[in-house]
Amino acid sequence: xxxxxxxxxxxxxxxxxxxxxxxxxxxxxxxxxxxxxxxxxxxxxxxxxxxxxxxxxxxxxxxxxxxxxxxxxxxxxxxxxxxxxxxxxxxxxxxxxxxxxxxxxxxxxxxxxxxxxxxxxxxxxxxxxxxxxxxxxxxxxxxxxxxxxxxxxxxxxxxxxxxxxxxxxxxxxxxxxxxxxxxxxxxxxxxxxxxxxxxxxxxxxxxxxxxxxxxxxxxxxxxxxxxxxxxxxxxxxxxxxxxxxxxxxxxxxxxxxxxxxxxxxxxxxxxxxxxxxxxxxxxxxxxxxxxxxxxxxxxxxxxxxxxxxxxxxxxxxxxxxxxxxxxxxxxxxxxxxxxxxxxxxxxxxxxxxxxxxxxxxxxxxxxxxxxxxxxxxxxxx
Numbered sequence: 001x002x003x004x005x006x007x008x009x010x011x012x013x014x015x016x017x018x019x020x021x022x023x024x025x026x027x028x029x030x031x032x033x034x035x036x037x038x039x040x041x042x043x044x045x046x047x048x049x050x051x052x053x054x055x056x057x058x059x060x061x062x063x064x065x066x067x068x069x070x071x072x073x074x075x076x077x078x079x080x081x082x083x084x085x086x087x088x089x090x091x092x093x094x095x096x097x098x099x100x101x102x103x104x105x106x107x108x109x110x111x112x113x114x115x116x117x118x119x120x121x122x123x124x125x126x127x128x129x130x131x132x133x134x135x136x137x138x139x140x141x142x143x144x145x146x147x148x149x150x151x152x153x154x155x156x157x158x159x160x161x162x163x164x165x166x167x168x169x170x171x172x173x174x175x176x177x178x179x180x181x182x183x184x185x186x187x188x189x190x191x192x193x194x195x196x197x198x199x200x201x202x203x204x205x206x207x208x209x210x211x212x213x214x215x216x217x218x219x220x221x222x223x224x225x226x227x228x229x230x231x232x233x234x235x236x237x238x239x240x241x242x243x244x245x246x247x248x249x250x251x252x253x254x255x256x257x258x259x260x261x262x263x264x265x266x267x268x269x270x271x272x273x274x275x276x277x278x279x280x281x282x283x284x285x286x287x288x289x290x291x292x293x294x295x296x297x298x299x300x301x302x303x304x305x306x307x308x309x310x311x312x313x314x315x316x317x318x319x320x321x322x323x324x325x326x327x328x329x330x331x332x333x334x335x336x337x338x339x340x341x342x343x344x345x346x347x348x349x350x351x352x353x354x355x356x357x358x359x360x361x362x363x364x365x366x367x368x369x370x371x372x373x374x375x376x377x378x379x380x381x
Contacts, residue, residue, distance in 0.1 A: 051273040054357025056262045061331045061362025066260045068322035072315075075253035077323060078377045086245040087380050089237045097233045102205050105216060111200040112167045121148040121201040122162065128193045135186065144198050155181070158193065167199045239375070246374055251312075254319045263317060267310040268303050275302070317363075323370045331362040331369065339365045 058064045116122055123146050128138030149159045156175035165171065173193050181187040206212050210225045223229045272286070279289035290296045296305065303310075324330070336358070340349040353361060 051269050052357065053355070054359040055269070056266045057357075057359035057363055059359055059362075061359055061364075061366045062321055062324075063260065063263055063317070066262060066318075066321070067325065068318050069325050071257050071260060072318045072322045073255040073257065074319070074322055074326060075250070077250065077326075077374055080246065080249060080374065080378045082242055082245055082378050082380050084381050086241050087238055089234045089241070093237055094230060094234055097237065098208060098230070101217070101229075102208060105212075106203050106205045109202050109204075111202050114166065114200050116149070116162050116165050116197065116200065118160075118163055119148070119150050121146060121203075122167075123147075123198040123201060124162070125196040125198065126193045128191050130186065130189050130191050132192075135191075138191070138193070146201060162195065162197065165195075165197055167197050170194065170196045242375055242378065243371055246371065246378065247316075250319055250323075250374075251316065254315070254322075256311075256315050256318060259311060259314050259318075263314045264310060267313055271302065271306055271310065272299065320367045320370050323374070324366050327370070327373055329366065329369050329373060331366045335369065336361050336365050339368060343368075 056064055062068075110123070123144045125140045125142055125144055126138075127134055127140075129135065147154065147159055147162075149162060152159060155177055158173065158175050161173040161175075171194075173195055175191055175193065177183075177186045177189050177191060179188045208226055213226050213229050214224045217229055218224055221229060221232060223232055275289060275294075276286045279286050282289065284292070290299070290302060294302070294305075296302055336349070340346040340352070349361070356364075
């Protein structure tokens with residue numbers, strides 16, 4: 001269904017990200033010592049070969065040689081009670097989505113007449129100088145920049161001094177850099193900025209009416225009125241809230257006995273693949289990136305740094321597979337096709353299959369089928 005795909009298509013990407021590589025955060029040190037907190041990992045050497053997203057996953061979408069129920073203890077998952085606050089959609093959340101939709105249809109115009117007022121958005125050029133000498137980074141170089149008075153953050157009362165001026169004017173303003181500006185040469189210095197006002201930026205947001213919905217949203221979402229669209233959005237938000245609650249519940253209530261080596265090795269290879277790609281994009285070798293950007297001396301230190309995140313991802317995958325095993329859920333080629341049609345709006349998913357492999361795609365679809373099964377058996381408070 002096209003409308004479902006528009007809102008929920010990102011779920012596929014979420015599953016891909018979770019499975020293919022860990023969330024590579026900017027952390028430099030693990031928050032805790034995970035070695036003392038996580039269950040043991042089955043010992044097996046990490047093979048040195050090319051990364052393959054479907055490696056270690058069999059043709060059914062399950063991890064090769066892994067019976068997840070042997071590695072994890074599941075909670076009771078039929079009849080989970082969903083608290084009201086986790087399935088009732090707040091009015092502000094609905095309004096936020098409506099505003100987001102309207103923003104796509106907001107028109108902007110460049111107005112070369114009028115007087116700048118507080119709250120206006122304007123396009124300006126400027127050249128800054130200290131003691132008559134321009135300083136590095138203090139100019140727009142004639143490219144223009146959009147600023148909103150009272151919103152955009154500039155030093156001192158830079159933007160407030162634009163109030164009362166008009167497009168086409170050229171004038172000077174005086175400001176003082178803060179003592180803690182972060183640039184020793186500029187901290188605490190008085191500066192002059194020569195300003196050119198190019199134009200005022202005016203926006204016109206359409207009204208949220210039945211006519212607007214029928215004209216702009218009916219084709220993609222199959223709705224004709226604001227009430228129908230709001231109901232559709234509410235359903236999507238409700239499902240997302242319930243999914244988040246169930247995900248947290250299952251992770252908190254499930255207990256991992258040990259982590260299969262095939263799954264931990266997979267995460268470590270994914271991690272290396274991610275950082276190798278990052279290093280390559282910066283023109284660095286993997287080793288150079290480790291030492292220069294993450295302050296690590298070896299790949300073993302990288303694995304240790306991310307063991308907590310890797311373990312969490314493996315736990316999610318274990319729990320999902322264990323639930324599928326216990327509930328008797330399996331994935332067919334038809335399920336994969338339906339998934340791409342419903343969530344991605346794609347009849348042809350061959351590009352995804354070429355990159356990720358069918359085993360990985362089936363694992364992704366299996367996770368969605370498990371969530372659907374648990375939601376179907378949940379009880380709304």
